[in-house]
Amino acid sequence: xxxxxxxxxxxDVVAVPLRHPSRWIFGGIxxxxxxxxxxxxxxxxxxxxxxxxxxxxxxxxxxxMLVTIFVTVLCMFIATILATLLAIMKLSENPLQRWLATGFxxxxxGTPLLLQIVFWGYLGIIFPQLVLGVPYTxxxxxxxxxxxxxxxxxxxxxxxxxxxxxxxxxxxxxxxxAVDSGQVEAAKSLGMSGGQTMRRIVxxxxxxxxxxxxxxxxxxxxxxxxxLQVIAVAELYTAASTISSxxxxxxxxxxxxxxxxxxxxxxxGFPQRALERKFGRGFATVGGRAAPRAFKVGRR
Amino acid sequence: MGHLMxxxxxxxxxxxxxxxxxGISLTVESGEVLCIIGPSGSGKSTFLRCLNHLESINGGRxxxxxxxxxxxxxxxxxxxxxxxxxxxxxxxxxxxxQRFNLFPHMTALQNVIEAPIGVGGVNPEEAKQLGLELLAQxxxxxxxxxxxxxxxGGQQQRVAIARALAMKPKLMLFDEPxxxxxxxxxxxxxxxxxxxxxxxMTMIVVTHEMGFAREVADxxxxxxKGQIVEMGSPKQVLDxxxxxxxxAFLNKVL
Ligand SMILES: Nc1ncnc2c1ncn2[C@@H]1O[C@H](COP(=O)(O)OP(=O)(O)OP(=O)(O)O)[C@@H](O)[C@H]1O
Ligand SMILES: [Mg+2]
Numbered sequence: 001x002x003x004x005x006x007x008x009x010x011x012d013v014v015a016v017p018l019r020h021p022s023r024w025i026f027g028g029i030x031x032x033x034x035x036x037x038x039x040x041x042x043x044x045x046x047x048x049x050x051x052x053x054x055x056x057x058x059x060x061x062x063x064x065m066l067v068t069i070f071v072t073v074l075c076m077f078i079a080t081i082l083a084t085l086l087a088i089m090k091l092s093e094n095p096l097q098r099w100l101a102t103g104f105x106x107x108x109x110g111t112p113l114l115l116q117i118v119f120w121g122y123l124g125i126i127f128p129q130l131v132l133g134v135p136y137t138x139x140x141x142x143x144x145x146x147x148x149x150x151x152x153x154x155x156x157x158x159x160x161x162x163x164x165x166x167x168x169x170x171x172x173x174x175x176x177x178a179v180d181s182g183q184v185e186a187a188k189s190l191g192m193s194g195g196q197t198m199r200r201i202v203x204x205x206x207x208x209x210x211x212x213x214x215x216x217x218x219x220x221x222x223x224x225x226x227x228l229q230v231i232a233v234a235e236l237y238t239a240a241s242t243i244s245s246x247x248x249x250x251x252x253x254x255x256x257x258x259x260x261x262x263x264x265x266x267x268x269g270f271p272q273r274a275l276e277r278k279f280g281r282g283f284a285t286v287g288g289r290a291a292p293r294a295f296k297v298g299r300r
Numbered sequence: 301m302g303h304l305m306x307x308x309x310x311x312x313x314x315x316x317x318x319x320x321x322x323g324i325s326l327t328v329e330s331g332e333v334l335c336i337i338g339p340s341g342s343g344k345s346t347f348l349r350c351l352n353h354l355e356s357i358n359g360g361r362x363x364x365x366x367x368x369x370x371x372x373x374x375x376x377x378x379x380x381x382x383x384x385x386x387x388x389x390x391x392x393x394x395x396x397x398q399r400f401n402l403f404p405h406m407t408a409l410q411n412v413i414e415a416p417i418g419v420g421g422v423n424p425e426e427a428k429q430l431g432l433e434l435l436a437q438x439x440x441x442x443x444x445x446x447x448x449x450x451x452x453g454g455q456q457q458r459v460a461i462a463r464a465l466a467m468k469p470k471l472m473l474f475d476e477p478x479x480x481x482x483x484x485x486x487x488x489x490x491x492x493x494x495x496x497x498x499x500x501m502t503m504i505v506v507t508h509e510m511g512f513a514r515e516v517a518d519x520x521x522x523x524x525k526g527q528i529v530e531m532g533s534p535k536q537v538l539d540x541x542x543x544x545x546x547x548a549f550l551n552k553v554l
Contacts, residue, residue, distance in 0.1 A: 189352055189354065190414070191419045193383065281447065
């Protein structure tokens with residue numbers, strides 16, 4: 001049995017933090033599994049490492065990666081703005097706005113993304129001519145061949161952005177709902193307008209709740225850009241499969257593109273953590289780093 | 301003195317079929333302090349929230365500083381105002397809440413200067429100066445860059461008072477400002493409020509602090525079930541209540 005020593009050693013005592021042996025055990029198991037997986041891939045006879053190495057930095061692959069990054073960032077940017085508008089509309093007191101937002105969200109969540117991409121990509125077949133003007137009059141602002149006005153890249157960006165907006169809208173709405181109603185009252189009582197209250201008080205607090213799932217969405221978007229292969233947008237996966245259909249090194253090029261997708265999604269974690277810190281200011285967090293220790297810490 | 305800051309005329313408010321305010325009429329003169337007491341659920345908070353039009357009313361009129369709150373009258377019709385105009389009216393009325401409702405993502409100073417800059421159009425340097433003065437006034441000169449989560453309840457409530465004062469309101473509403481506080485922190489907040497009253501601020505205070513009401517209030521009103529039961533000087537209402545309901549309530553809280 002442990003006994004308690006009440007002797008007063010003054011400032012000479014040392015506090016030992018709680019040990020976490022289970023962390024080391026889990027860490028050990030994970031390391032072993034990871035190493036054996038890497039070894040399995042490395043030693044597989046069907047994968048020729050020279051080919052992987054040769055194409056890893058192929059200009060076409062790097063170019064494709066740039067397109068992937070560009071499309072991902074652009075689509076997430078557009079989707080976030082749209083999602084915020086949709087979330088605000090869905091929470092609006094105006095029933096028309098609520099229905100519009102709900103309809104949009106239901107429609108784009110209810111149909112497969114691949115189908116939406118193909119739809120926008122082949123819009124030219126359904127509507128060969130696009131005309132922007134007042135119907136049944138001679139007023140025309142813009143007209144032309146659909147395939148000229150909406151090239152594949154634009155079609156891909158539209159498809160991914162609209163679909164993403166529908167999903168993110170619910171994330172943003174959840175974030176807004178998580179903000180205490182007293183915050184809105186306090187803002188109103190100071191004479192702030194609805195818009196100011198949303199921008200300065202509600203959204204910054206909602207961000208705390210929104211960012212972690214949006215990080216997920218970002219990663220999902222990065223990978224979903226590979227679907228644009230079906231409408232021949234030259235992103236990373238398209239670049240890899242174009243090369244492999246010529247040299248028949250399918251597996252190697254899958255490894256190449258897989259490596260780069262993994263690298264990109266890993267790097268995305270850093271800005272996410274920075275954002276979480278920024279919007280977490282002023283909030284006491286659970287599961288974050290420990291508070292500064294009040295006294296000397298040592299080992300014994 | 302003598303100028304009516306608040307003139308509420310038979311104010312009615314219902315939630316569905318539940319009539320929470322059943323014709324409240326009272327006036328507060330410029331520089332006066334009115335304390336509202338009454339049992340839980342009697343409609344005290346609702347009445348305060350109607351005064352700055354956080355809630356719309358179903359009957360009666362509310363004039364604050366000679367302006368009809370929330371509506372524009374033309375002939376016999378009251379038109380509800382646009383949100384922008386209501387927001388403008390609210391600038392003249394400060395409100396302090398039971399649960400403080402400070403903006404947690406902003407420091408104490410940022411909380412105080414947010415509205416002057418964003419609503420009042422004061423330039424940031426000037427606003428900062430004003431903010432520091434107000435924080436000093438509530439005894440928190442050194443806490444400007446603390447976040448609300450780093451402040452005690454009493455300190456948070458004093459920041460909330462400074463925040464409301466920053467819009468230079470003509471009227472201050474307090475909804476049980478000390479009832480979420482530990483007993484030893486109540487005094488600091490009440491002291492700030494007493495200072496305000498001395499400086500001539502017009503105040504309406506919902507409170508259970510009878511000592512404060514006795515010392516500071518010019519008028520006390522007892523509300524029960526959405527009606528004014530008794531109204532008068534603190535002495536009249538707190539020491540010599542006439543109505544049975546007032547007596548019963550005071551017996552319970554004292
Ligand atoms: N948003 C609302 N919807 C429906 N009923 C409400 C709403 N707000 C308040 N009420 C009801 O109105 C009545 C008066 O509430 P109010 O908050 O004004 O009471 P109070 O006097 O401030 O009580 P307390 O001392 O507990 O704060 C209560 O019966 C309450 O249930
Ligand atoms: Mg109340």
